[in-house]
Amino acid sequence: MTVITVECLLAFDKYEDKEKVLNLMRKFSSMVRFAYKRLLEEVERKELKKMLSQKYGINTRYSDSAIFLAQQTLNSCLQRGQNPKKIVFGSRELFEKLKKKHLMGKRREKLRQKWEERRYGILYSRGDKSKEGNLNLRLVNLNNQWHLRINLGNGEYVWAEVVRSAKREKDRWIDFVWDLTQAERTGNWFAYAVRLKLKNGKIYAKISREENLPEITITKENVVIGIDINAYPFHLALAWTSRDGNLEKYERISLNGLLDGNMDKREYLSWHIAHQVVEIAKREGKAIVVENLEKIPKGRRGDGMPKIRKKLQKWVYKGLLEKIEIVCKRNGVQLIKVNPAYTSVIGKLKYAPIYRIDKDVASAYVIARRGLGFKERLPKNYRF
Structure with missing residues (x-):
């Protein structure tokens, strides 16, 4: 309690x-x-x-x-x-x-x-x-x-x-x-x-x-939904996986409404989005996989998104993911946190061409696969 x-x-x-x-x-x-x-x-x-x-x-x-x-x-x-x-x-x-x-x-x-x-x-x-x-x-x-x-x-x-x-x-x-x-x-x-x-x-x-938080009943045994919050232009990318790690379907949720209004309004909309995400997980009977809150990358110079990255870093990253975590606990949905290293790069180079999807959905797919225990690594030609 x-x-x-x-x-x-x-x-x-x-x-x-x-x-x-x-x-x-x-x-x-x-x-x-x-x-x-x-x-x-x-x-x-x-x-x-x-x-x-x-x-x-x-x-x-x-x-x-x-x-x-x-x-x-x-x-x-x-x-x-x-x-x-x-x-x-x-x-x-x-x-x-x-x-x-x-x-x-x-x-x-x-x-x-x-x-x-x-x-x-x-x-x-x-x-x-x-x-x-x-x-x-x-x-x-x-x-x-x-x-x-x-x-x-x-x-x-x-x-x-x-x-x-x-x-x-x-x-x-x-x-x-x-x-x-x-x-x-x-x-x-x-x-x-x-x-x-x-x-x-x-x-x-x-x-x-x-x-009183309920018992976790929706787990990764029913497969998972991976979420990439670092999507451009400013949306969530969700990717469904099958038990064998294949991509089933994907979806996008716009975050544009979070750029306007005062903090109270933005926070209220963040809660609305968090509930929307968890309702999808409950409907599909799937656990949620997100990037580890403590290890989310802050971006790098030259990625062409300094303004959007600054806004994301300020409150969306941890703020929205923390709300999703709270709503998951209240609804008995398992939340899995994975290492965010190179998820975007791996998704872009490895899975985007295969499934003909954009790099953000591909990144969400990599996150989902990591949640299922698959080893996702940077292709050899791109390792330092």
């Missing part, structure tokens, strides 16, 4: 809305402390859940989440061999520093704010697949902008805009948004937990999901 966590800032249109959420966070933080003390007294979970809802006038899902955090804290104390009765919510280290009388002025005020934010600035809701991912803290796409719908626990809701953009190629936020978008489209939801925390007066949301 893999846990994926992303963090984002929440922006509120109205000051009153933010204050309502802050009040809820203070109430929930108190619920966690109350639940912790009752757990030490060995109060049963069912009874404690009822006590919390009655005492704080909040829905039972928040009560259940408060008990969950309290139990986690208790378990952590016991595992570390600490006395659970001496725990200080908000950090003992910060509390001990505040007790020192030599701290004055801004230093003390900053430390006090940090401790109070940790102690009182918590809100958590466990995920639920049957409730569109999360009932109390739910992500909703409104006019192409993600918002967090916050249940105040009494039937009233507050909406906050999610402020988050992709900052790098491997940003997990892009992965998460893709999965959310697909869930909205298909209705096949997944559970995600949301934890709000207060830091320097701002409210942040940490969103986590657990991912």
Whole structure:
């Protein structure tokens, strides 16, 4: 099981809305402390859940989440061999520093704010697949902008805009948004937990999901599809092979759409292409073979493609192949990585003339054959 966590800032249109959420966070933080003390007294979970809802006038899902955090804290104390009765919510280290009388002025005020934010600035809701991912803290796409719908626990809701953009190629936020978008489209939801925390007066949301990867069922025993990503002009070349290593058929997928738009748009399209590739593999019942991500050549001078090579090197090579790898794992498709050395040259000189195919398809064919275990080497006359 893999846990994926992303963090984002929440922006509120109205000051009153933010204050309502802050009040809820203070109430929930108190619920966690109350639940912790009752757990030490060995109060049963069912009874404690009822006590919390009655005492704080909040829905039972928040009560259940408060008990969950309290139990986690208790378990952590016991595992570390600490006395659970001496725990200080908000950090003992910060509390001990505040007790020192030599701290004055801004230093003390900053430390006090940090401790109070940790102690009182918590809100958590466990995920639920049957409730569109999360009932109390739910992500909703409104006019192409993600918002967090916050249940105040009494039937009233507050909406906050999610402020988050992709900052790098491997940003997990892009992965998460893709999965959310697909869930909205298909209705096949997944559970995600949301934890709000207060830091320097701002409210942040940490969103986590657990991912159970299925068993690999589509393997190279059913033969493979080789993929050459270093194709020109800017496309993927796919080549199907038979069990004896012969070329069966081939296909091309254009990547031109990835050259336009901002990073978020390019990353979204990359995910779309990755899913398209894996859907082909699932339909054909074949494993996928790609070049090793750590050994992909950067090109060479004089190959006539400096501009396209620069764009490819920047994000397509590893970015797209990493997405294909992730989607393969999620769909039980085997992904095989092979040495990329001389695949283009071997394909161009050896197989392109035989099958009357272009060098990119021929390169994908070489990659596929390597995935099946065939020894593909540079022709003797071209070895250095």
